[in-house]
Amino acid sequence: MKTLLLILLGAFFIPTTFAQDSLEVASRKNTLKLDLTHNLIYRNAYNLSWERITKPNQSMGFTVGYQEFPQVLNLGENIEAKRESDAGGYKFGAEYRFYLKKENKHAAPRGVYIGPYFTTLGFNTSREIVYTQTAEPQEARYGAKFRLYSLGAQLGYQFVFNDRWSLDLVLVGPSITRYDAGIRLEGDFEFDPEDVQNEILDALINKFPGLSDLLNEKELDSSGKLDVLGIGYRYQFLIGYRFGKYKQR
Structure with a gap:
């Protein structure tokens, strides 16, 4: 955790050392990007990012998007997953980039960059289930939220290709992340909901890379909620289109 904090502090304060006396401002200051990373993990993911050059080798960016929680077929040994009745989610984010003059031969937004970022993800999913551990199978419906x-x-x-197209790769992106989860069971059933809620939670968090290790042996409280602070990671693959008034350099 100490190493991670040093990395984060460095990304916030050290970049100003590299940001002085930069190259000329890029001819087009805006880039609209499609984030393809979440398409590999989540369903129906549509995330757009906008990057704007603010100084010769600095930029700011914002992200907004919609995505649905991955399909989960196996919810536990004694739980049969039925029809999914609701699914949805969102992504919002902001970042600031410092393109390193000593490492780059070209003006921003082309080349190596470092900088801080903030993102928030949210997911809602509801599904009909059948619990088979009782003498007779019992039906219920769960609603789960992740933040x-x-x-x-x-x-x-x-x-950057032909001053119009971009390929953006986030290679390393450690973070301090707060994981907020909640599950609620509804229906006319007689089994203990806490046992079933925790079993469903275990199945759902396995869809988040590395989250199962963080939440190992963690259980929901009596209200069906879980709030944990841990380490997260960010890797991204984006394709962009650059626009704005062209200036001859």
């Missing part, structure tokens, strides 16, 4: 709040630092490289 992730991440503050971190990233290292990446952005390629």
